[in-house]
Amino acid sequence: MTFPGLTPAAAWLLLAGVAALVLLLYVLKPSPRRVAVASSLVWQRVLEQRQRRPERWRWWLSLLLALAIALSMAFALTRPELAAIAGGGGDVLIVVDTSPSMGARGADGRTRLQHAAEQVVRIVDGTGGGSRFLLADTTHQIRTPAFESRTAIGARVHQLAPGFGERAWFPELASLPGLRAQHQVWFVTDGVAAMDLPASVRVASVFRNADNVGITAFDVRAAPGDPRRHDAFVEITNASAGNKRVQLRIAGAGGTPLERSLRLAGGARESLVLDVSALGEGPLRANVASEGDGFALDDTAYGFLPGKSRVRVALVSPGNVALARALRTLPRVELQMVAPARAARLVGFDAAVFDRVTPDRLPGVPALLVAPRPTGWLGRAAGEISDTSVSGWDADHPLLSRADLRDVLIDRAIPLRPVAESAIRFDTIARGPEDEPLMLATREGPRLAVLAFALEASNFAQQPGFPAFLANAVDWLTSDAGAVARPLGQIAVPAKARVLNLEGGEVATREVPGASLFVASEPGLYTAMTRSERVRIAANLLDAGVTAVNASTLSSGLPSGVPGVPQEAGRFARIDPWVVLLAAAALLLALEWWSYNRRITL
Amino acid sequence: MFSDAFLRKLDVLALGARNRAHGQLRGMHRSRRVGTGMVFADYRPYAEGDDIRHIDWGIYLRMDRLILRLFEEEADQPVYLFVDSSLSMDFGAPNKLDYARRLAGALGYVALLNHDRVNVCSFAESLGDMLPTRRGKNQAPQIFRFLGSIRAQGRTSLSSALRRYFAAPRTRGLVVVISDFLDPAGVEEAVAVLRRFRHDVALVHVISPEEADPRLPEEAVLVDVEEGSATEVEITPGLLTAYRATFERHAQDIEGYCRKYGWGYARAMTDVPLEDVVLKALREEGLLR
DSSP states (O other): OBOSSSOHHHHHHHHHHHHHHHHHHHHTOOOOEEEEESOSHHHHHHHHHSOOOOHHHHHHHHHHHHHHHHHHHHHHHTOOBOHHHHSOOSEEEEEEOOSGGGGOBOTTSOBHHHHHHHHHHHHHHTSOTTOEEEEEETTOOSSSOOEEOHHHHHHHHTTOOOOOSSOOOOOOGGGSTTOOSSEEEEEEEOSOSOOOOOTTOEEEEOOOOOOOEEEEEEEEEEETTEEEEEEEEEEEEEOSSSOEEEEEEEEOSSSOOEEEEEEEOTTOEEEEEEEOGGGOSEEEEEEEEOTTOOOOTTSEEEEEEOOOOOEEEEEEOSOOHHHHHHHHHSTTEEEEEEOGGGTTOOOSOSEEEEESOOOSSOOSSOEEEESOOOOTTTOEEOOOEEEEEOOEEOTTSGGGTTOOOTTOEEEEEOOEEOOTTOSOOEEEEEEOTTOOEEEEEESSSSOEEEESSOGGGBSGGGSTHHHHHHHHHHHHHTTOOOEEEEESEEEEEETTOEEEOTTSOEEOEEEETTEEEEEEOSOEEEEEEOSSOEEEEEEEOOOHHHHOTTOOSSOOOOTTOOTTSOOOOOTGGGSOHHHHHHHHHHHHHHHHHHHHHTTSOO | OOOHHHHHHHTTOOBOOSSOBOOSSEEEEEEEEEESSSEEEEEEEOOTTSOGGGBOHHHHHHHOOOEEEEEEEEEOOEEEEEEEOSGGGSOTTTTHHHHHHHHHHHHHHHHHHTTOEEEEEEESSSEEEEEEEEESGGGHHHHHHHHHTOOOOSOOOHHHHHHHHTTSOOOOOEEEEEEOOOOTTOSHHHHHHHHHTTOEEEEEEEEOHHHHSOOOOSEEEEEETTTOOEEEEEOOHHHHHHHHHHHHHHHHHHHHHHHHTTOEEEEEETTSOHHHIIIIIHHHHTSBO
16 A cells, blocks of 8 residues: 555554544543432433443444544545555556647547547546556656646646647656656657657557648748849648649739649659749748648748848958959849948948958948957957867857858957947857857947958858858848748747737747747747847748658557557546545444434444 | 411411311311301200200200200311422422422411411431421411421431321321422332321422423433432433423322322422412312312
8 A cells, every 4th residue: 555645654653643533532532411310210210211222332333433434534635545446556657749740630630639638538547546647748848747636637638739849759757756666658649750768668659640731841042143033942742641732822922922733642742943023022921732631830831032122332351352252242232342541431331341441430331340450449359369160150140040150260360359348239159169259240239240350361251151141241231131940839039029920919938048939839920129130030840750740650540549558447446545535434424423313322 | 488468368278178177176177076066967865964055946846855956066187297308309499398398388377377286397218307286376487487497318218207207196187298209119108108097198299390301411420419329321302201201100100199099189390489389289289278
């Protein structure tokens, strides 16, 4: 016998204490009042006529009943578990797979997660009354798993939803609180998400075939060589078993939506490049429709079509052919060379690039400073370093989107230490092995980007990411960046940012050190705004692994459960012992009341 | 002991007697003896020595014979008042002994008014204090004082008391026993001696309301004030009903015995004013008229 509510010693102590208390109360029971009567003559005659029960026997019967009632109630408080009576008696850990594919609907119109909830209830109902239950999930939706009652487990499992953004993983059994040695672990899954399972885990499959056609890639880019044209790259995957007729539709802020009709074989994938320039600057929404689709989350994807206007950029440099050529290749850039002596008089430019030239004061236009000389308004030199590389960078920063810096080698760099009292606040977006700031970007206020090294002193200009960096820099400096792509789930944005959805509604955020977090549970285009910055975020599923909802390691066709899952438990096996004890106490109480009123007991 | 108003009401009463009086002195009760009196009894021929005042001269003139007119002689009646002074009488509110004292006082006062000879005794386990025969209204204060001096003590043994008292020759008269009759030996055997001496008997049964309809806790130890014995009893409605029935049967047995022999029996509930008992219950019973 075990006592989940108390330690065994405490439980036995409680029972002994209750028994002692009842005994004490009976021993200390006040004696009857003495009443004087004129004569006991008549009383004796009455008592002779009425058969009198032995008082001692009644006293013992009363005591026994009182003890039984008190001990039953005290026993119920300890929540005992009697394996012999209730059956089972071990811990039952049920892990529900909440990976995205569990949201797929089968032919019956119900999601795999709904089937999983039924399966959990079936497992709970089929387990003995002495068991404890603990529910966990693979996307950490249940933050602190704890042993709960059958009813609570049944309610909690219905609160689970397919999770996104976090990799699904099977919980570490050793980390679960209070799991006893004698336990069984059930994993209710569709078998799509690959997970390492301990050997003792029993798998209950809820896999059912589901038709699904989804968008597995979506991106909007400027067409090379023509800054006024933008193309959308769309990849569509048919994860269904059979052929599917698919209708693709891309709509924007203006113009006529683009529509394409495709026929995809089961498991086939097709990529399309479509000119979306006519759809106008703003949000883009791509959608695929197919008959009987059972998974909606990958049917829609969002993007952003940036502005098409050209920007005038001044290159202030003593001479840098490679940089000038790279800037000229950017489709939107209209480049003009400016001599360093005229650096103070930049009029009519949208942005400027200062190559090894440092203006005397803050430039009047957004600027990229390449190897600036430390100066009062910009910052102090933090020493000179040589033969270094980029060891870390902020890939989420708009300047470094799609820019890979891992192979950048630098001969010589003079990192800047921003002046504390300066009004300009910099973020380090790329750093060296010793945490030296190699790339800086202003956090707020006028937009400035700083490269702490000259292009001639590094191989950055020869890296594939350099054109992307320059394009990002021009877009960022001219505030016309596209949308940052993010997967569904929890998304980080700049600290204290307000997040709006496409309809302008505010999305709830959670502040963490250095950032704000919000949850995108379905595809959408979000805008995060701070006082000085606006970031567009295209949150899409775009995961071929998730779209493949039928890529399960388990077989389907288990309409009523799986082997090993108890289907029908005895009616009494589901009753907890403490309920039986309380019922017994109530019954004994009624018996005591009845016997007392009939003067059987005292 | 009594208010003047109550005494004035008693002044008009007399003790009722079922038998002819056997007193030797003149009184107010009809007796078996013939002689001087107011009630005509018979005629008989004159004999020498007869009182010539009783000759019926009308018959002499008509028949020329001397015939005497005889009258029932009115005699006094001995009254024996027995007051139970056992410890069981010292019970209840109002106190039964106090009630019995006053009842005996009232009866004694009425008897003295009617020129009866009044004897008052207390009894418990045996015969207690006795007041020698008193006659005449002026003796009433002595009777009251004697009654006031009676103290409760001992068990009840009516049989022992009556046997001892009537072991001496006593003129046949009215015996009034005022008691709660909680005698373990029973009442019938005790009063048999009265029957043997052919006394006119009246039993006054003094009952306290606590006895007739007790109010007790659910569990009680009943302590007998006479015996000192204790009995633990669980009081139930059924038990109380049975007790009330048994008590009533006890009283009815005594009454039935009295009726069987033509004796008087009256119940005196102590919660009923004494005046009501004396002026109504005892008159209805014929003990007073």
